[in-house]
Amino acid sequence: MLTKKQRDLLHFIHTRMQRDGVPPSFDEMKDALDLRSKSGIHRLITALEERGFIRRLAHRARAIEIVKLPESLGGPSSAGFEPRVIEGPHPAPERPANTRDLESLYARELPVMGKIAAGVPIEAISHVHHHVAVPGQMLSSNAHHYALEIKGDSMTGAGINDGDVVIIREASTADNGDIVVALIEQEEATLKRFHHQGRSIALEAANPAYETRVYPADKVKVQGRLVGLIRSY
Structure with missing residues (x-):
């Protein structure tokens, strides 16, 4: 469950990365959420990372990867989820559905x-x-x-x-x-x-x-x- 500030920050990061291909700076995040200092952004980033929504890449300044989005921001719904059972000790790896998946x-x-x-x-x-x-x-x-x-x-x-x-x-x-x-x-x-x-x-x-x-x-x-x-x- 995300707080409003956490959800707003995740939405801002996602939107900027979709538009520019790179994450926003901490100053831009601070201004977007109308916070007084970057320490508040650090706390929100840490909370999003702990909840599995983003990943910070080691030894890379400002390098943030979005791992998933909540349903309210377009992420997948958990409704109707069913566990997948694989029989046998060594299941064959899945092949990509099409060439585009393979290229990725x-x-x-x-x-x-x-x-x-x-x-x-x-x-x-x-x-x-x-x-x-x-x-x-x-x-x-x-x-x-x-x-x-x-x-x-x-x-x-x-x-x-x-x-x-x-x-x-x-x-x-x-x-x-x-x-x-x-x-x-x-x-x-x-x-x-x-x-x-x-x-x-x-x-x-x-x-x-x-x-x-x-x-x-x-x-x-x-x-x-x-x-x-x-x-x-």
Whole structure:
């Protein structure tokens, strides 16, 4: 049984991870729940972990994995549950129901196409530097993906730090609020939050030290959307 604050925090973390691919910062959690200090967030996080709703990954700052959701947030209902009995001493392992399930079990190699600016734009990405293994469940089976190394600190408010590797799903369109790879005037590429404003496109940083940059819509080309992040320590 979750308290209202615990449920609100779990819902906020789940929503942000669905939208951005990375968990929110403790400051963002504190502001979202209107708490005065981060110590209250620590207590709520610990309570959610003890109840089995989230898992904190060891030695990774702010790395949170959602294990399950309560029924009120879209999790499975316990009604009608029946225990499954397996006869025999060594049951055969279950096979995935389809190819997509099978793909989600294994890591896939993605090309790292170089560095992209999370700051001021840098030169457009054009060649493969190396490859990185990515969990299959992070990827869509019907889309092409690639990886980029982050250079700069303009997206730290979204949990994206200098040196992180972001996983990008190729796309030519985006919804307002999406974090995208944007090619500017066919010359420079940057990772920013996307906002379409009439005949202009605003590329918004997630760090107040950087101003939002606005360009004519025909000067910006979306090359992909953020779907995941890998951090090395």
